[in-house]
Amino acid sequence: MNRIVVVGASAGGLATAEALRRSRYEDAITLVGDEPYAPYDRPPLSKQVLKGDWQPDRLALRPAADIDALGLDLRLGATAIGLDRNSRQVHLADGSRAPYDALVVATGVRPRRLRGDGVSGVHVLRTVEDALALKERLRPDRRLVIVGGGFIGAEVAATARALGVAVTLLEAGTVPMGQAVGDEAGRFLTRIHLAHGVDVRTDTSVHEIQSSSGRLTGVLLSDGSLLPADDVLVAIGSLPNTEWLDGSGLDLQDGLLCDQYCAAASDIYGVGDVARWHNPLFGTPMRIEHRTNAAEQAMAVARNLLTPDQRRPFAPVPYFWSDQYDVKIHAYGHLRGYDEALVLKSETAQRLLVAYRKGERLTGVLAAGLPPKAVRAWRSLVAAGTAWTEAVIAAPVA
Incomplete structure (x- = not known):
C-alpha cells in the first residue's frame, strides 16, 4: 500500500492521518478538505466562539508545525465531487485527481x-x-x-x-x-x-x-x-456528505454504510459523522456526530487498514457531552430506541441521572450537573452488556 487518501480534513480525517503515522506508515497520505483552513475544532463554535471568548485562531486542532511534521499531501479548499473505484481515483472540483490504494471517507455532515x-x-x-x-x-x-x-x-x-x-x-x-x-x-x-x-x-x-x-x-x-x-x-439536524459517492456502487443509507470494521469495501473505510457502521456491542448500525467517536474511529480504521489480517471490530461505548449555562451533560452508551429510561436522581434544574434499558440489558446513562466520575462508573457496566437488574442495583448514584 503506497497511497492512502483521506477525504475530509476535520477532526476525524486529521486523527486518521495521525494514527497512520503513529503506526509507522511512511508512504503517501493525501488529506483533502473542502474548507480553506487547516483542521479545526467544531464544538466551540456554538459556545466559546459565539460568546466571543475565543478567536478563530484558537480553534486549530494542532499547531501548524505538528501538521507539517506529518508529511501530508494537504489539499485544502478542494471539494471531492466523484469517486472512480475502477481506477482508484478521487475527482476534485478543481479538475485534479487523488489516486489511492486505500481510501478513508471522513466528509462529515452539513446542516439541513x-x-x-x-x-x-x-x-x-x-x-x-x-x-x-x-x-x-x-x-x-x-x-x-x-x-x-x-x-x-x-x-x-x-x-x-x-x-x-x-x-x-x-x-x-x-x-x-x-x-x-x-x-x-x-x-x-x-x-x-x-x-x-x-x-x-x-x-x-x-x-x-x-x-x-x-x-x-x-x-x-x-x-x-x-x-x-x-x-x-x-438547527434541524444534518445530512451526511455522501453525494460525491453517488454512482460509486457504495451503499449510502443515511451515511456511508460500513461493516463492524468500519469498512465500506475492501479498500474503503468510513470515519466520523459520515460513517454508519455496525456496532457489535449494541447489535445495531449507528452514525454518531460527536467528536470523541470520530477520534476513536480514526484509530480503529488506521489499525484495520494497516493490519488487515488482524482486524478488530469497532465496538465503542459512545460518549458525548454538552455545556448549557453552568450545567454539564455527560452520556455514555446508546440512548436511542430504548425500552425504558429510569430516573435514578432528579433535582429540578440542578442534577439528573438517567439509566437506559433495551431488552434486558443496560444500554446507556446520562448525567447532568454531576461530576464526570459519576458517569464513568457506569461506562464499564454498559461495555460489559450488564443485565438491567444487576446494573441498577450495582451502579452508584452520586
Missing part, C-alpha cells in the same frame, strides 16, 4: 435547511464562517428564533441568553432534545432553559420564514402564530 432560509438574517451553524456571522448579530437588543431543539439549538440558546439576546426555541416534538436523550432528560433540560428566560415552544413547526426586501422579519408557525425576529438559526 428550511425553505426560504436564503433570506438575510437566517443562519445555520457548521463552519467557522457560520459562527462568526451569527456572532456579529447576537446583541442584547435583538430577537433570535432557533428552529430545532437538538444539542446545537440548545447550546446556542444558552450562549445567546448569556449575551442578553431574547431567545425563542422551537421544537417539533414534545420536548427539546427528546430524540437524543429521551423525554425525562428533555424535560429536565427544558426547565433549565425556561429558568434562564428562553421562550420554549414545543409541538410546533415553521410554516414560513417571512421577509421584506430580502431581509428577515419573522417566523410564521404551524399554529398560525407569528414570531417577530431579527435572526433565525436553523
Whole structure:
C-alpha cells in the first residue's frame, strides 16, 4: 500500500492521518478538505466562539508545525465531487485527481435547511464562517428564533441568553432534545432553559420564514402564530456528505454504510459523522456526530487498514457531552430506541441521572450537573452488556 487518501480534513480525517503515522506508515497520505483552513475544532463554535471568548485562531486542532511534521499531501479548499473505484481515483472540483490504494471517507455532515432560509438574517451553524456571522448579530437588543431543539439549538440558546439576546426555541416534538436523550432528560433540560428566560415552544413547526426586501422579519408557525425576529438559526439536524459517492456502487443509507470494521469495501473505510457502521456491542448500525467517536474511529480504521489480517471490530461505548449555562451533560452508551429510561436522581434544574434499558440489558446513562466520575462508573457496566437488574442495583448514584 503506497497511497492512502483521506477525504475530509476535520477532526476525524486529521486523527486518521495521525494514527497512520503513529503506526509507522511512511508512504503517501493525501488529506483533502473542502474548507480553506487547516483542521479545526467544531464544538466551540456554538459556545466559546459565539460568546466571543475565543478567536478563530484558537480553534486549530494542532499547531501548524505538528501538521507539517506529518508529511501530508494537504489539499485544502478542494471539494471531492466523484469517486472512480475502477481506477482508484478521487475527482476534485478543481479538475485534479487523488489516486489511492486505500481510501478513508471522513466528509462529515452539513446542516439541513428550511425553505426560504436564503433570506438575510437566517443562519445555520457548521463552519467557522457560520459562527462568526451569527456572532456579529447576537446583541442584547435583538430577537433570535432557533428552529430545532437538538444539542446545537440548545447550546446556542444558552450562549445567546448569556449575551442578553431574547431567545425563542422551537421544537417539533414534545420536548427539546427528546430524540437524543429521551423525554425525562428533555424535560429536565427544558426547565433549565425556561429558568434562564428562553421562550420554549414545543409541538410546533415553521410554516414560513417571512421577509421584506430580502431581509428577515419573522417566523410564521404551524399554529398560525407569528414570531417577530431579527435572526433565525436553523438547527434541524444534518445530512451526511455522501453525494460525491453517488454512482460509486457504495451503499449510502443515511451515511456511508460500513461493516463492524468500519469498512465500506475492501479498500474503503468510513470515519466520523459520515460513517454508519455496525456496532457489535449494541447489535445495531449507528452514525454518531460527536467528536470523541470520530477520534476513536480514526484509530480503529488506521489499525484495520494497516493490519488487515488482524482486524478488530469497532465496538465503542459512545460518549458525548454538552455545556448549557453552568450545567454539564455527560452520556455514555446508546440512548436511542430504548425500552425504558429510569430516573435514578432528579433535582429540578440542578442534577439528573438517567439509566437506559433495551431488552434486558443496560444500554446507556446520562448525567447532568454531576461530576464526570459519576458517569464513568457506569461506562464499564454498559461495555460489559450488564443485565438491567444487576446494573441498577450495582451502579452508584452520586
